Amino acid sequence: MKGAVSQIWAGLLSIVLGCVSILVFDGAHAAESETFSNPAVTARLISAEDGIAPDAASVSLGLALEYGEGWKGYWRTPGEVGLAPEINWSGSTNLKSAELLWPAPERFEAFGIENFGYSGQVVLPIRARLEDAGQPLELRARVSLLTCSTVCVPHDFELSLALPQGVGIDPNSARQIATYADRVPAVPENSDIRISVTALDSRDSALIVLATSDAPFDEVDVFPEFGPLVTFGKPDIRLDRDRTELWAKIPINAWTEEYAEPSVTITDTARAITAPITLTSDPPAPPFSSANPRSSVLKVVAVAAIAFLGGLILNVMPCVLPVLSIKLTSVLKATGQTRQMTRNGFLFSALGVLTFVWALAAALVFLQWIGVSVGWGIQFQNPVFVTLMFMVIAVFAANLFGAFEITLPAALQDRLGASNAKAGYISDFGTGLLAAILATPCSAPFLGTAVTFALAGTPLDVIVIFTALGLGLALPYLVIAARPELVTRLPRPGRWMLLVRILLGGLLLATAAWLLFVLVGVAGGRAAAFISALTAVFIVAASIPQANQWVRRAVLIGCVLLAVFGSGFISSPVRTTASVDAMSHWQDFEPLGIARRVSEGETVFVDVTADWCLTCKANKSLVLDRDPVRARLRGGSVIAMQADWTRPDDNIARFLERYDRYGIPFNIVFGPGSPSGIALPEILTPQAVLDALDTASVRSLVSE
């Protein structure tokens, strides 16, 4: 009852207020100028006060702008091109000064050019001071402003407004002015955002901004202002986990030492700050992950399903197939096993897969937590890892070819060859582990999506997605564990097993050769030669039948230690780029130059690849290096950039992250038709590449 009464009162009050405002509006002194209007923009001068109160020394005005559909106007700093609105007040009477205030702008990108401004409705609040307090004010505002859609149309018009002596508020105008005055960025003293560091990187190619906030950031953007001669590209913005610390890197497109007094504006959903800044030359490193939105449970489940599918497909990718061969041989040998033993063996293999996947997930979460950029397959950037992998695979291959089967120490043989006995389970486990490890340089369809999602999410997301991936990869093992009688369907052992062994050994040898190739890329030719020599010594030492056990062990251990430590020391620090011949149509990767080239109307194809990425090699030889794609990339109409991620490279990692990718292959096409890029699927088809190039290079379309 009480509520109903108060509602009636509220209703009555609003009616009364409405009448008052209509009365005021219809009164002799509506606090508005005439309206300037065309399809691009409608403009009026409005005032919060209907008249100048006695003793009033200032008055709140506003330039109310409404841009037409598809039209945009500019901020005080318009960006690379464009022009800020200006008002000339000459001809006004009793006006001492008028200060134009700028609500927080939005960023828009057109044809690869960054611009800042407004679309839809905006009111630029104006703080006007009177020469004689309490005296009437006559305003004559000559407004010049630029609006752009696909054409730029400048406007130059005059608005006039007279405010006589009197009192009263125009509630409508006052509300509008107040709303937009609230969006004007606060001064540092009144904001809970603090800009702590602003630094230039070593080559004056980017500005780095660090800021903290009491309340978490939501949709945040950063706008540096260094006067008209310095322009910036699109910022890379990252937040920490509780979203209160911000790191932003803004590429510099044009730079001059004679910049104007610099300031930085940070805008967030309902707040903003503009602060003058002092530059330092010590840029802080990128600490956090990108400012991505958080994910829902349903999404996590959907992506987990995708990850599962990706994991399953990984089994037939070229990097995992040889490992399946190891498992196969052990099955062929172990035909005498009981049902239970077979089941356990396969369960252990599945566990091996999962263990590696979990270890990987844990490592990734840890790396993410300490702020290292992570990705799928990056362990292949580490020479020690590649060395170990090479040795393991080479020894396996030698084992399959029968080099040292007879005389190998029992324990080691169990670990490698796998026979019955309990030690066999360790070998089963190892097989699964190896399958998972070798799966990492391969990227299968769906996998990129899933891993990307996981790495952008919380640690829980990472664990859930990676578990699903591991289950997918382990599915063949799990199926046999569930129905061990499937093994009995395999043919009986016989002479043909020798053939299978040689075949599988050949597959492993090919894998080893590929790892050696990766090693050349990661550590240099000298290190690769050194390590293959050591591996040869290892295999020979293992296969000489008459050797003394202790000497043999010493040599074997010595080889492994030398290789592991040696690979770290000998690896040449810089990758030699001699392999890039001058005739190649591939150019060096310059992420900061892409926006500029696109704005020049060019189309840029970026291929992020690495020696260890088998899918990349497949894409290269099946699609990129074959006509018609090769002809198109060489034709001169496309700039083909290749980013080599064989060795760790922060620029490439950041580039991938910007497009929400954490693994390669990654191919993306930029052009006037797609300034923000068209990302291609992991496995390329000629048609997909050509279509993307066509779409990107279309300069203009009447229709959207």
Next chain:
Amino acid sequence: MDSKKRSTLLTIGAVIAGYTALRTVPSLLPEKLELEALDRPKGFRRFIAGETSGTFDAFVGLDSPDSMGVAARKAAAIERVSADICGALYGDLDMSSARIPLASFSDYYCPFCRVQTKSFADMTSKMPDQVAIAWHELPLLGDSSNLAAKAALAAKRQGAYVAFQERLMTSPFQATPEYLARLSEDLGVDGEQLVADMESPEVARELENSAALAQVFAFVGTPALVIGRTVVQGQVSDRMIRRIIDLEREEGWDVACVSA
């Protein structure tokens, strides 16, 4: 096949066809070539391109109000170009050849102008025997815009107009002697000549002519384009431009010039 099955198939087919039409037709519609004859200048016509065909007042540059002298010079320029529209539009292009002339009007501070300039440069290099292009600068956006326009025209005199536009794509133009020297070096042009040309009466006159043409054609902004005798304002697809070029060739674009 019994009639029931057949009718089901037909229904499904109709649904698919309808859907396909719904998806593809709208994207084809705006490609319609609609032209509207202009009262002034006589013989020319306008390509109707969606949103930009709105009712704008003919443009006003963002300059300070004209003094008497400037106004008089503008009036003189309008009279001058009106007397020979085609001459003013297409300048020194060889009118007798089979090539269709294009006149491109752009401003340094207009985002899409740069894309269009590059696109036209590509088009002329791809089909040099079909089109020829005349570059106009239409600096509507204040002092920096004016200075950049002068520099662009000065570069044009040394054959570096397109190179100049590309070089300035995302870097702000600076009117300092050091900047101009460096710019000239990058473009491979004579720096002293460039500075001299920027302040030359020829460049000033060219700017006046372009502005007068914009007035005569009632351009609302930049970029603007005249193909043969068809005026195009705003963004159009390359395909539409080719269609207009073909149309101009079929119909004979120079009727406008004869009647002027």
